[in-house]
Amino acid sequence: MTTTLREILSLLDATLEPGRFQDYCPNGLQVEGRGHVRRVVSGVTASAALIDAAIARGADALLVHHGYFWKGEDPCITGIKRGRLHKLLAHDISLIAYHLPLDAHPELGNNARLARELGFVPDGLLEPGNPKSIGNTATLATPAKIADFASHIEQRLGRRPQVIASGPAQIRRIGWCTGAAQGYIEQAIALGLDAFLSGEISEPTVHLAREAGIHYLACGHHATERYGVRALGEHLQQQLGVPVEFVDIDNPA
Numbered sequence: 152m153t154t155t156l157r158e159i160l161s162l163l164d165a166t167l168e169p170g171r172f173q174d175y176c177p178n179g180l181q182v183e184g185r186g187h188v189r190r191v192v193s194g195v196t197a198s199a200a201l202i203d204a205a206i207a208r209g210a211d212a213l214l215v216h217h218g219y220f221w222k223g224e225d226p227c228i229t230g231i232k233r234g235r236l237h238k239l240l241a242h243d244i245s246l247i248a249y250h251l252p253l254d255a256h257p258e259l260g261n262n263a264r265l266a267r268e269l270g271f272v273p274d275g276l277l278e279p280g281n282p283k284s285i286g287n288t289a290t291l292a293t294p295a296k297i298a299d300f301a302s303h304i305e306q307r308l309g310r311r312p313q314v315i316a317s318g319p320a321q322i323r324r325i326g327w328c329t330g331a332a333q334g335y336i337e338q339a340i341a342l343g344l345d346a347f348l349s350g351e352i353s354e355p356t357v358h359l360a361r362e363a364g365i366h367y368l369a370c371g372h373h374a375t376e377r378y379g380v381r382a383l384g385e386h387l388q389q390q391l392g393v394p395v396e397f398v399d400i401d402n403p404a
């Protein structure tokens with residue numbers, strides 16, 4: 152089954168509506184390859200290792216969450232960036248990237264899919280009333296102690312979270328936002344949640360958690376963002392019939 156790059160982009164743009172977001176990078180087509188697409192590889196980050204995997208599989212397009220051309224970065228095509236772009240261009244592989252629109256999508260997004268993975272049922276937004284809010288809240292079906300909650304997450308994600316256990320004895324109300332969203336702990340505090348999960352942790356996160364009396368769990372940037380792009384690839388395959396293979400390049404961060 153073969154499709155065109157144009158059809159893929161119009162399906163993905165219609166699904167994720169990138170025009171609704173003010174992002175730190177361009178969303179959609181970042182590097183243009185061949186017009187006909189017989190095979191797609193998806194993955195979290197367009198690293199050299201993922202590009203090599205796409206080349207090895209004869210992919211015509213690479214679909215990722217973390218692409219290139221981030222705001223504020225050096226625009227020159229040198230060093231590592233030159234190496235990655237050279238591989239893509241030499242093999243005529245398109246790079247398609249969706250960042251915030253993929254975090255936020257209520258069905259296929261990173262936050263929706265992480266919730267599904269962990270058995271949480273989203274019941275609201277981290278920023279109620281903001282339609283562009285990213286991240287969700289939920290009430291646990293059974294209240295849990297932090298140690299049990301953390302081992303549930305470890306078991307599901309295959310990675311031990313870093314836990315700042317400074318919240319209540321029983322966790323009921325929780326919130327989460329995938330990736331480097333530790334700054335959203337302030338939103339979780341404002342909502343009076345018992346625990347907040349994200350991917351990464353910073354020095355101030357610990358003090359905020361302790362002083363507000365909330366549990367904080369850093370579950371891994373990569374580990375929390377594996378599920379959205381995989382779901383988006385499955386959607387693409389279902390809709391257009393083009394084979395999409397998710398390749399997980401291990402990343403402990």
Ligand SMILES: [Zn+2]
Pocket residue numbers: 217329330331372376
């Ligand atoms: Zn991310």
